[in-house]
Amino acid sequence: MLLFKLLKEVALINEQKFLAELGKLLTFMYEEDRQTAIELYAQMFASTADEHALMLFLASPTRQAVQVARAYNAKERKLQVHAQSKNEDGLEYDPDEVPDFVLAINKIALSAAQIAAPVAGDEAAEREVPEGQFSLFDEASAEAEPAAAEQAVAEPVEQAPVEVPAPVEVTEAAAAEEQPAPAVEAPSEEVVAEAAEGTEAAPVEEAREEAAEAENAPAKEAEDKPAEADIPAAAPEDDFAVVIPELQDEAAPVEETEASATPAVEDMPAAPAAVEMQRKPRIALLILFIILAVPITLIGVVLLLIPTLLCLSLALGFIVAGVAALVSAFAGFAVFADILVMLGLALAGLALGLLFLWLFVWFIGGAIVGLIKSVIALGASWCYKEVPAV
């Protein structure tokens, strides 16, 4: 009982540490996206029945940060942030505009829920599958192994998580041999079983995802590989895994893996070092552009000045006529019907005068200035190139 309470407290502390560490690692995201991601993970913890199994499944904040970073496109999010209509709690999005990183976290949560469910039940009954019974994991491991074989040439680093499930299915002893950090699990069979439960689905799914990603975006994979390589291969490397006091002596290697995992934060793909760019003119092209653009622009401005001045003259004419009609309406007419007609004509004249005056302003401030600005912008795009600053 005491041990259970201790485990519960440790799990709570681990959860808080996990979320805090994850929050630090997700600083490359926009603040509201980061809060959303943290809240989704907090919900994941709140809804799980077995935090220990969830912790084992999530492996480490670094691993989760890498997964979120892969699904996060900062440029697209910048455009979506203002257009996106969010509900009051900030967690729900329009069905069409759910960001990729939310989908990725939901996928992780779904996998975690699938794993936590059997753990909450009778673990022994879940572990021992009869030989004749159909097992998804056999297929999964069978599917994952070709994927691992394909990736083995290009990505030897990622091979380890794929290979883990196969021995788990065979025997528990083999699982104990295959676990990269056996120190935590070795003394207790229960812990081994939980670790196996926690890791057996995750690597298979990751193997599928990574195989798909390797086909779809090899360049992105190449970018992410350093960060992934720094993460220890199997789930139990987590620095937030539950540490039983008796096992602390043997858990020392976990500290080493933490030390090796920490640099992965710096290698994360979402926080690349900013390269300063410098605009450098192409002199010959610039001179040629000026020689051609100046007369063409002048011709365009002169052509635009004709309707501009016409609008101005019409505006002045209508306004003068309207004012004259307005003045005469109150000065020279004795019949009320005539006054009404003159007022109507004055209003119409003034309205047309205002319209032409606005057209004149639009020609000057919009068309002519816009023409000059667009020519300058065209020259800037054609005659300048961006090179990295020395």
Place this chain on the structure above:
Amino acid sequence: MKKGWKVVGIIVFVALLLGIVFTAVGFMTGADTDRIYSVLDARYYITEYIEYGRQVFTIIFQEFAPAVVVTT
């Protein structure tokens, strides 16, 4: 600029609508164009200006395109 177009459009539309309504009501209540013209002519010498413009036009056309002006 778009907001400017919107504001100007609304003002012009309302003023034109009022002008048309005023003119229509004026003619319906007995306005007479000859009477209006005579008052305006007495005030602004419209006939004289029209005559002056016609003469200038005739001189210009006689100078540059005499065949057109013969009919007038």
